[in-house]
Amino acid sequence: GENVEQHPSTLSVQEGDSAVIKCTYSDSASNYFPWYKQELGKRPQLIIDIRSNVGEKKDQRIAVTLNKTAKHFSLHITETQPEDSAVYFCAAKSQYGGATNKLIFGTGTLLAVQP
Amino acid sequence: EAGVAQSPRYKIIEKRQSVAFWCNPISGHATLYWYQQILGQGPKLLIQFQNNGVVDDSQLPKDRFSAERLKGVDSTLKIQPAKLEDSAVYLCASSSTGGAETEQYFGPGTRLTVT
Numbered sequence: 001g002e003n004v005e006q007h008p009s010t011l012s013v014q015e016g017d018s019a020v021i022k023c024t025y026s027d028s029a030s031n032y033f034p035w036y037k038q039e040l041g042k043r044p045q046l047i048i049d050i051r052s053n054v055g056e057k058k059d060q061r062i063a064v065t066l067n068k069t070a071k072h073f074s075l076h077i078t079e080t081q082p083e084d085s086a087v088y089f090c091a092a093k094s095q096y097g098g099a100t101n102k103l104i105f106g107t108g109t110l111l112a113v114q115p
Numbered sequence: 116e117a118g119v120a121q122s123p124r125y126k127i128i129e130k131r132q133s134v135a136f137w138c139n140p141i142s143g144h145a146t147l148y149w150y151q152q153i154l155g156q157g158p159k160l161l162i163q164f165q166n167n168g169v170v171d172d173s174q175l176p177k178d179r180f181s182a183e184r185l186k187g188v189d190s191t192l193k194i195q196p197a198k199l200e201d202s203a204v205y206l207c208a209s210s211s212t213g214g215a216e217t218e219q220y221f222g223p224g225t226r227l228t229v230t
Contacts, residue, residue, distance in 0.1 A: 006157075034218070043119075043222060043223050043224060102160055106157050107155075107156055107157050
């Protein structure tokens with residue numbers, strides 16, 4: 001079945017530095033890749049997503065890149081702030097089992113931004 | 116708009132007992148999902164409903180888990196009997212359609228502890 005790998009599992013950066021989280025997926029038919037931010041004890045919230053017909057998307061300090069040939073996508077956060085500290089999950093849409101919107105999540109990256 | 120509502124927020128039970136979780140999706144959302152999130156892992160889809168029909172339940176342990184979405188609005192997820200490994204956060208999510216790139220909105224989750 002579909003698998004999504006995410007690295008690193010933990011990431012510590014100094015405030016103001018950049019952070020990069022990388023994911024790879026196995027289902028070549030996947031065409032939608034959202035990123036979720038989950039603060040401790042709270043619900044996952046969508047922060048950015050990218051579709052397969054786009055190579056890069058940016059929203060203020062957050063950007064996502066997609067390489068369909070290599071089947072990997074990355075989240076880039078610039079000028080990190082302490083409030084960026086959270087667990088970040090990548091996901092890929094899979095159509096395994098006939099589901100039309102089945103998201104397969106990565107294992108998460110705990111980002112700690114040190115003031 | 117009001118978000119996805121879930122109850123209870125926390126539940127502690129002993130193994131072999133039964134438990135039920137309730138979810139009220141965002142008004143008008145046709146698609147409803149139940150995810151299991153074990154500590155330190157990403158959410159794993161258990162079941163997906165489109166209105167009141169099941170789209171995907173391939174990862175639902177059907178010998179002990181059941182879910183229903185009568186009338187295509189609220190949903191309940193039941194575990195009977197519970198095992199220690201069922202300890203997790205159970206997240207409900209909804210989307211306006213089951214379409215490929217439709218954002219999923221998550222509820223706050225129910226944290227289940229099985230002792």
